[in-house]
Amino acid sequence: MQSGVLVVELFLPAASSLKERRQRLRRVVEKLRQRFNVAVAEVDGQNSWQRAVLAVATVAGEEWRLELVLDQILRFLEGCPEVMVSGHRMELHPLGHREDSFFPRAKAGLNHLILVTGGVRSGKSRFAESLLREEPEVFYLATAVITDAEMEERIKAHRSRRPHHWHTLEEPEELVRALEQVPSDRALLLDCLGIWVSNLLVAGRGEKEIEQQARELVAALRQREGRTVVVTNEVGMGLVPTSALGRIYRDLLGNINQILAQAADMVYLVVCGLPMQIKP
Template sequence: MNRIILVTGGARSGKSTFAERLLQKLAPQGGAYVATAEAHDDEMRERIRLHQAEREASGYAWLTANCPLQLPEWVKEADESAVLIDCLTLWLSNELLHAEQELGEGPEMEQRLYARIDDMLDALTAAQGTIVMVTNEVGSGVVPAYKLGRIFRDAAGRLNQRIAARADEVYLVTAGIPIEIKSRMVQL
């Protein structure tokens, strides 16, 4: 049996901290931390370093896996009973940029991106144990000025909707305050 939990919110909302604490509570014996970020510049390297230092200082038994592109494959193969994925939108942006490099900006690229979203949902369906996933809420801001940004925003929104539909619990974190929202969902 698996338990899927989605944690969403805006940038710097506290969602990663909440997700880490939630997994620590649900699986006090330890868990896997699946990092999807890639360090392309000094600022991102420093962010990653700070996240790593915070996890290390927590005293929790984290097993860290770096998975910027092959996330669905990692989830399918994993035998850990408690997993935190941080974050889905970084993974999706990695997939988008990889598809753009291979296929150019066009319908084939978008088809590849949505196929990878399907792969992720299939992996979650087959997974066992508890999986907590962090994602960014990207659809509440301005419409991106560039086509690639709009493709990403739309794909992230669809990814979040599909995973939230599959999830057992969904939390929105804003200003450091987590609110469980799935149980309050209106059924029409």
């Protein structure tokens, strides 16, 4: 078994601005991910609106299958109207070899879906907010509901930290529907998935239904153009919950976190207020 990487140099002939360059590359990246189920990142290339270098990594497989898939990806890019292929190289590595060297410096323009995870009071929300401080307009989608005095104090603390020009939307369950109220090209902070999953369980939703809703949420987030930061809880590192519902919640949220992490361009784990980038 081997893994394969295609590094391809692209020319964007009609791109007249950095914004248009980002939009074109995002469309190309989404097409690659959906069509071939691959990981894609932009790596260092020429500093130009009209040039880019993408690294495309396939799932592990036999050598002949990987060569076939990589060739299909190359043919697809050569026929893509958004870009022109100006150069490429293909590499195969034994399973277990790290391809991280192809993804060392992913550019911010494509890192528009970021997942931030961490334990309780780890500083994850504060760090997630810091990622959007420079954005001219931010929509904050909150999933928490006031259930007691302690939760009310937590919500107040979160509200007090947000800049006054941020827009706040509160939706405990129907996140995909709530996204329709947010302009696609504006920055979004969704905080947090852990509470959202808890809300759905309490509302009587089944595990399969909740996981399907999570997949629909991911699809909606991937369609956005603006930078999107999603906060979740890391709940699988502590004691085993004593109740059956607690164990269901832990397992379900763990699965949903994996779905989000796989779709995200970047993933951070926050421990003791210190963020660690774990993807790419």
